[in-house]
Amino acid sequence: MGETDWRELKKGGMMRQREAGLFSVRLHVVGGQVSAGQLAAIHEAASRFGRGEVHLTTRQGVEIPFVPLESLSAVKEFLAASGVGVGTCGPTVRTITACQGCTVCPSGLIDAPALARDLDCAFYGRPVPHKFKFAVTGCANNCIKVEENDLGIKGWVEPGWRRDDCTYCGLCAAACPTGAIRVEEGVAVHLDASACIGCGDCTDACPTGTMAVAVRGYRLFAGGKFGRIPRLGVPILPVLRDPAEVVRVAAAVLDFFRARGRPGERFADTVARTGVEALVAHVGEAP
Numbered sequence: 001m002g003e004t005d006w007r008e009l010k011k012g013g014m015m016r017q018r019e020a021g022l023f024s025v026r027l028h029v030v031g032g033q034v035s036a037g038q039l040a041a042i043h044e045a046a047s048r049f050g051r052g053e054v055h056l057t058t059r060q061g062v063e064i065p066f067v068p069l070e071s072l073s074a075v076k077e078f079l080a081a082s083g084v085g086v087g088t089c090g091p092t093v094r095t096i097t098a099c100q101g102c103t104v105c106p107s108g109l110i111d112a113p114a115l116a117r118d119l120d121c122a123f124y125g126r127p128v129p130h131k132f133k134f135a136v137t138g139c140a141n142n143c144i145k146v147e148e149n150d151l152g153i154k155g156w157v158e159p160g161w162r163r164d165d166c167t168y169c170g171l172c173a174a175a176c177p178t179g180a181i182r183v184e185e186g187v188a189v190h191l192d193a194s195a196c197i198g199c200g201d202c203t204d205a206c207p208t209g210t211m212a213v214a215v216r217g218y219r220l221f222a223g224g225k226f227g228r229i230p231r232l233g234v235p236i237l238p239v240l241r242d243p244a245e246v247v248r249v250a251a252a253v254l255d256f257f258r259a260r261g262r263p264g265e266r267f268a269d270t271v272a273r274t275g276v277e278a279l280v281a282h283v284g285e286a287p
Helices: 005-012 036-047 069-080 112-123 171-175 199-204 243-260 267-274 276-285
Strands: 012-018 020-026 062-067 134-137 151-162 181-186 188-191 212-222 235-240
Touching: 005 012, 020 069, 036 062, 036 069, 062 069, 112 134, 112 243, 151 181, 151 188, 151 199, 171 181, 171 199, 199 212, 212 243, 235 243, 235 276, 243 267, 243 276, 267 276
Parallel strands: 134 151
Antiparallel strands: 012 020, 020 062, 151 212, 181 188, 212 235
16 A cells, blocks of 8 residues: 555544554544444444554544554444544644533533534535644633634623622622722722633622623634644634634634645644734635
């Protein structure tokens, strides 16, 4: 089998192991969600085609190691019957990670798994100059570490203060973890938007509802990566309110990467080279 064939196998989620003739088969997992039926099928596949082992990757992926070359087609066909697809590798949009979001986690502000599925349907496996990673986290606790990804989405609350009925009790300021709120008793409650991390703790703490949610939505961070030379993503755009708008912006970001990125260049390095302003301008002009 020639070099091109090995490359195509890897692109299709079949990664050669150190031991000759064996592969680790990467599976398609979206937002860390796997049904009990799919788990049973993965268990059976690992036992039948591998050595009864499963590896959980650092990005919520599932891999079946020790699969012989001659069994690759069979394991793929077997898993497909249970709705388990084979993953992807190479210069493509990779597994989209997500926390459990507001449907499970009490801290969640957005439905992170649902947005992960939308992004997966729109972009998973699509070609780009280098691997591209999305992550969705439900709140400021940031369990998924969105700033370490090429494009990260974080559930976000922008608070707004109303003078009516405010008792100036100071609970909002006490609840704020960054000191973004200052209470001038009897006069005003001051919000420093630059220090706000979108957690919504102040609105939860307010007993009168005068510190209320002004905007609940999605904050986007672009240009992050980990690996050998880490870089944290930076916030772009105002808070988006609609998941469909997030998908539109994500499409524009990928278009920018394809147009301005160099082959083999990570998106973080493209943004560093071109400037985040160029990315924001491109996104703003996209239909």
